[in-house]
Amino acid sequence: MWKCPRCGRTFRNENQQHYCGRSPETIDEYIAEQPEEIQPVLEQTRAVLREALPDCQEKISWSMPTYWKKRNIIHFAAQKAHLGIYPGLEAVEAFADRLTGYKTTKGAIQFPYKKEIPYGLISEIARWAYQHNI
Secondary structure, X not given: OEEOXXXXXXXXXXXXOOOOOOOOOOHHHHHHOOOOOOHHHHHHHHHHHHHHOOOOEEEEEOOEEEEEOOOEXXXXXXXXXXXXXXXXXXXXXXXXXXXXXOEEEOOEEEEEOOOOOOHHHHHHHHHHHHHHHO
């Protein structure tokens, strides 16, 4: 067992990645807390998701910006080296042929900051997740 020296939480894995502290209350607050060089990527991601999902509510869920309508549709989050998009397993599987250049895990997609962020693809994935998850 490993105990985080910052927040005191205990984890099975040593140096387990997690969020210390309180969750931000708004997406504006979430973005403002991120490194300055990442903030434009987050703002653009938010704008793309707002346009793709105009009927969805913006909120913080699992300490991440989330688009919600009766349930979570998609989340996004700033990671150290990539933008994480969390549309769920079914969406990742549906777009697998277009995600071959990116690392994917169960329900998550990693878009490295060093590459151009494919905002059009993010928009398509968000619309797909909305249509298939309600």
